Every structure is written in structure tokens, then in C-alpha cells.
Amino acid sequence: MSKLKITITIEKEVVQALDRWSIQTSKNRSRLIEEAVRWWQEHQLKEELINGYRAMAQEDLETAEANLPSGVEALE
Secondary structure (H helix, E strand, O other), X not given: OOOOOOOOOOOHHHHHHXXXXXXXXXXXXXXXXXXXXXXXXXXXXXXXXXXXXXXXXXXXXXXXXXXHHHHHHHHO
């Protein structure tokens, strides 16, 4: 996979924290930022899936409740 060099501007405190993590994990800043962005991407996808499944569950519940009277009549 090819990589691109970019320039970003972030707060000094964030850079200091990044440098501490870099020492603790033996990873350079670029690697840590890349891992953070990948984690964020995965987190966003999981959130979208969760929201989609919740919406589907709500729709299924509404459909079941709307059809419940017909089901009760069929059982009588």
C-alpha cells in the first residue's frame, strides 16, 4: 500500500501526548495517527451498522404490531 506525506496542524498538548505514546509504544507519530484514523473509520462503520439494525428492529416491531390484530383473528 502506498503512503502519502501530509502536513497537519494540531494543538501542542496533543503533540506532546502523541510523543509520550510514541515512546511508550515504540511507534512513530505517523503510525499512531494512522492507527487512530483506522480505528475511527472502524468505529464509524460499527455505529452505522448498529443504527441500521436498530432502525430495522423498530420497523419490524411496528410491522408486527400493525399485523397483530389480523394474527389474533386468524387464531380465533
